[in-house]
Structures are given as C-alpha cells and as structure tokens.
Amino acid sequence: MSTKKEKTTSRKFNLSLQVFFRRYPSTLYIFRWLLITLFIGTLIGSASAFFLQTLDWATNFRENHLWLIALLPIGGFLIGLLYYYLGKDIEAGNNLLIDTIHDPKQIIPFRMAPFVYIGTIATHFFGGSAGREGTALQMAGAIAYQFSKPFRLNSGERAILIIAAIAAGFGSVFGTPLAGAIFGLEVFLIGRIRYNAIFPAFSAAIIADLVTKLWQTHHTHYHINIIPDVSFLNIIYAIIAGIFFGLCASAFSKAIHFAGRIFKSKISYPPLRPFVGGIIVASAVWAIGTTKYIGLGIPTIVASFDQQLPAYDFALKMIFTIVTLSAGFKGGEVTPLFFIGATLGNALSYFIPLPPGLLAGMGFVAVFAGATNTPIACMIMAIELFGSECGVYVAIACVVAYLLSGNNSIYGKQMIGEPKHSRFISYQGKRLNDL
Numbered sequence: 001m002s003t004k005k006e007k008t009t010s011r012k013f014n015l016s017l018q019v020f021f022r023r024y025p026s027t028l029y030i031f032r033w034l035l036i037t038l039f040i041g042t043l044i045g046s047a048s049a050f051f052l053q054t055l056d057w058a059t060n061f062r063e064n065h066l067w068l069i070a071l072l073p074i075g076g077f078l079i080g081l082l083y084y085y086l087g088k089d090i091e092a093g094n095n096l097l098i099d100t101i102h103d104p105k106q107i108i109p110f111r112m113a114p115f116v117y118i119g120t121i122a123t124h125f126f127g128g129s130a131g132r133e134g135t136a137l138q139m140a141g142a143i144a145y146q147f148s149k150p151f152r153l154n155s156g157e158r159a160i161l162i163i164a165a166i167a168a169g170f171g172s173v174f175g176t177p178l179a180g181a182i183f184g185l186e187v188f189l190i191g192r193i194r195y196n197a198i199f200p201a202f203s204a205a206i207i208a209d210l211v212t213k214l215w216q217t218h219h220t221h222y223h224i225n226i227i228p229d230v231s232f233l234n235i236i237y238a239i240i241a242g243i244f245f246g247l248c249a250s251a252f253s254k255a256i257h258f259a260g261r262i263f264k265s266k267i268s269y270p271p272l273r274p275f276v277g278g279i280i281v282a283s284a285v286w287a288i289g290t291t292k293y294i295g296l297g298i299p300t301i302v303a304s305f306d307q308q309l310p311a312y313d314f315a316l317k318m319i320f321t322i323v324t325l326s327a328g329f330k331g332g333e334v335t336p337l338f339f340i341g342a343t344l345g346n347a348l349s350y351f352i353p354l355p356p357g358l359l360a361g362m363g364f365v366a367v368f369a370g371a372t373n374t375p376i377a378c379m380i381m382a383i384e385l386f387g388s389e390c391g392v393y394v395a396i397a398c399v400v401a402y403l404l405s406g407n408n409s410i411y412g413k414q415m416i417g418e419p420k421h422s423r424f425i426s427y428q429g430k431r432l433n434d435l
Helices: 002-023 026-064 066-086 094-102 112-126 133-145 155-174 177-186 195-214 233-267 272-288 300-304 311-327 334-348 357-374 375-386 388-402 422-426
Strands: none
Touching: 026 112, 026 155, 026 195, 066 311, 094 133, 094 155, 112 133, 133 155, 133 334, 133 357, 155 177, 155 195, 155 300, 177 195, 177 375, 233 272, 233 311, 233 334, 233 357, 233 388, 272 311, 300 311, 300 334, 300 357, 300 422, 311 357, 334 357, 357 375, 357 388, 375 388
8 A cells, every 4th residue: 555655656756857847947957067067177176276286386496496497498398299299189289179169079188188287387397488277278178078978968068068177177277267157158259158058167167166275275366456436538548558458469369379380380390399499488588587487477467466567577478478388388378468468557557547556457357358359258357356346447458458359369269259340240150260
C-alpha cells in the first residue's frame, strides 16, 4: 500500500517539475551554467591567484638582481624555441580564443596554459615589458575548453564556455568581475554583445574573482583625489583628452602589428626574434639607466595619480612594450596600456585644466578601450577601480577613444558586428586583420 502511495507521490512530483520547467524554461539553463561556471570559475580563479603571486615573486626577484636583465635575450630565445617546436598551434594566443568563439570547431590544447604561463614568467623575470591579461585569458580558455566534452557541450555552448572563461580570467586577474564579464561579452564582436552568454559570463567572473581573493591574492588599488563637478567646459576638456587617448590607442595597435611584421620579414628563424628583441630591450634599459619601463610598471601607474611625471613616460613605455611583444615574448598588452594611458593622461594635465589624477584615470581605461574596442567594459572597470564619481568623465573618454581608434585593435581576429560609422558599413562581418 505504501509503495503505491510513494509511486503516486513521485509521479505527482515529477509532473509538477515538468510543469514548472515548461513554465520557466530558463531555470534549467541557469542551474546548468551555474554548475559549469562554479567548476571552471574555481579552477580559473585558483590559476589566476597562482599566476599573480608567482609574477610578483618574479618581479621582485628581478628588481633585486638587475643583472638578470642581461639574460633577457637568452630567455627570449628559450621562449621562442618552446613555441616553435611545441607550440605552433597555440602561438595565436588571445586571437585563438576569439577565433574559437566565432568558429567553435577550433580546438584549444591544454598546453596553451602552461606554455603561456612559463613564457610570461620568463619575460618578466628577465626584464621584458609586458602585461598579464593575455596570460590570464589564455590560461582560462585552455582550462575551460578541456571540460567541453565532459559537460557535453555543443558548438554554440562551447563558444559560450570560452566567453565565460575570458570573463573569469579577466575579472580575476584585475579584481574587476563586472568589467571582466562585459569584456568577455564585448571583445570578440565589435559593436554587439552576445546576450545568450550573459549569465555564464557574470557567474564565471564573479566566482573566479572570489576564489582569487580567497587565496589571499591582492590587487593594486588606485584612487583619484579630486573629481570636479561636471560642466560644459569640463566635458569639452574630457572630449579633447579622449581624442588624444584614441589616437594613442590607434598608434599602439598599428605599431605593434607593424613591428611584428618587421621581425617576421627580417628574421626567418622564429626563436631568434625574441633573442634580437631581448638585445634591444636590455640595451635600452642599460642606456637609460632605469627599469621604469619594463615589467608591469605598477609603481609608475600608481604615481601618475598623485604626482606630475615626465611627459615622455607613455612614449617610452610604448616603445619598450612594442619591441618586447612583437618580438615574440609572452604576457599581455593591457597592463602596459594602463601604464601608457595613465601617464599620457598625466602628461595632458600640462595643458588640459583637469586634475592630473582624473586624467590619469581616464587615460588608464580609455587607451585600453580604444586598443581593444571594448568601451563598455572599460567604463565599468573605471567605476570598479576608481568609484562612480568619475563615471561621466571616463565614459566620455572611453567612447571618444573607441571612435577615434578606427578599425584598429591589438586583437586582429575581432569581427565587426556593428561598424563605428555608416561609412564602414561594408566592413560588417569582417575580421580586422582582413581589412
């Protein structure tokens, strides 16, 4: 008797569930992606924590043993050998992740994670000028992709998985989960956002950021001391600054691709490219007598918010970074772009009557926005890092920089979903490196 009653109860429960899921079909989607992002977010957050802590160690060790910079060419040659003989299929780096979103049939080998980690730590250990976002994104993408089969994801879901991984990697490495989520949704398709990935992106970014913090990994804090009231005159000043930031972003994107082509055309054996690049960078450090323009450059970024810096800082950082990355060293462009933008903003304060700290904060995100075509993510990032009071100024700077940077980007595989201007309507659906 009790067995019949239990079966009846079970049938009623199952029927109720079916009715519930028919009425609220998104519930299964939410639970499924919450489980997936909880899993990959935990792994990516832990990987970011390990990466950031070991990167701090490598940076501190180098600054206490400056003779290591003389070995930069050797380090570059070893990185070149690693990728030439074992990593040709992952050399595209972030562009491979973007390509995988557009074409989910692409495969991301797991070795991308350890290879880019080793290459980045070596780059910073010996004194190259590079960032960390590229490493975080590639580690995240490689880790997440390995679970596409266990989770039985179809091609469309694999694209969502990579978007979520990019969001998690970016959000956890900079401590900006909201910006990380928007960046993952915004970076691969210029002018459009893929809303079917919005929940996985935010879930993965928030979880990964929490896990990174649980590992007691600290992020740099920035502060804008003075933010003036919004006025018509100050808006004009912000637009003028945004023009400079956009032109700088465009110049950086063009220069790094041009320098990469020069290295490839002049040096046929790939491992020799970072060897020669290492000689150039190490010699330049010796010639100018400072390590200010190598590594991440965090102390200079922080200083740009509080004190007047030499007006040429941004230009020298551009040169060091372009040579380092175009030669084949590993890392990322974003933290150097933060340096370039913040110090350019600081330099603009010589003739634009806005507070140097505010201009530094505007440049910090606006040059990045122009170089990656991700203005919304950069606005959110500024609010997460500096507070909402600067919102109007950074929004103006990011939008103007985005428009002024044209069809240029550090990521050549970005696709134009919505042109920036009707004049470029024929470019819709094309990748930037095909223009």
